[in-house]
Amino acid sequence: MKLLEDRIREDGQVLGADVLKVDNFLNHQIDPDLMMALGEEFHRRFADAPITKILTVESSGIAPALAAGMAFHVPVVFARKHKSLTLKDNLYTATVYSFTKKTSNEISISKKFLSADDNVLIIDDFLANGQAVEGLIEIIGQAQATLSGVGIVIEKTFQKGRQLLDERQIHVESLARIAAFENGQVVFAPEA
Numbered sequence: 001m002k003l004l005e006d007r008i009r010e011d012g013q014v015l016g017a018d019v020l021k022v023d024n025f026l027n028h029q030i031d032p033d034l035m036m037a038l039g040e041e042f043h044r045r046f047a048d049a050p051i052t053k054i055l056t057v058e059s060s061g062i063a064p065a066l067a068a069g070m071a072f073h074v075p076v077v078f079a080r081k082h083k084s085l086t087l088k089d090n091l092y093t094a095t096v097y098s099f100t101k102k103t104s105n106e107i108s109i110s111k112k113f114l115s116a117d118d119n120v121l122i123i124d125d126f127l128a129n130g131q132a133v134e135g136l137i138e139i140i141g142q143a144q145a146t147l148s149g150v151g152i153v154i155e156k157t158f159q160k161g162r163q164l165l166d167e168r169q170i171h172v173e174s175l176a177r178i179a180a181f182e183n184g185q186v187v188f189a190p191e192a
């Protein structure tokens, strides 16, 4: 998606060998107009799927997931990383290793927000090694819901997440695909 690639070229910062910082439009400050455009693009790409729910993980997935929810007119559920007084019983949970934080987290969703009747579209900000998406897929399995597809804002094709999802024949749409970081610059891969 050209709009997104242009924005990454303009505002993305390459950190080390494999991390892109996009905190002025996605991960800290959020550009709502860009988010709405991403939501519309996800809607266009999954137009044939009977989506009833959008699923993501807090916190960075919430903005693009909400934009997608607005385009599909369906509820958005985000898995929480911390249990609380109001979130402790009747949960679906999965363990997720965080690529950026190098720690494992348990993610949870209240059972009342996902059921066997749901067709779910997973949305996340990044696809790296696929751990976050795998955790959400596990939760969808626990709920016996149907996975309709995975929508990613920024995929890094040089990490193994995309391959894992392709091997499971999951419909994945990534709005920007990064093939490499070279001399601090982003090299994009063609859209799949």
Ligand code: 5GP
Pocket (backbone or CB within 6 Å): 018, 019, 020, 021, 022, 027, 060, 097, 098, 099, 100, 124, 125, 126, 127, 128, 129, 130, 131, 132, 133, 161
């Ligand atoms: P995965 O589970 O696919 O290994 O990593 C996905 C999660 O890690 C995303 O939800 C995102 O929060 C974080 N992440 C992975 N790679 C990057 C990156 O290059 N930049 C940023 N900002 N976050 C990333």
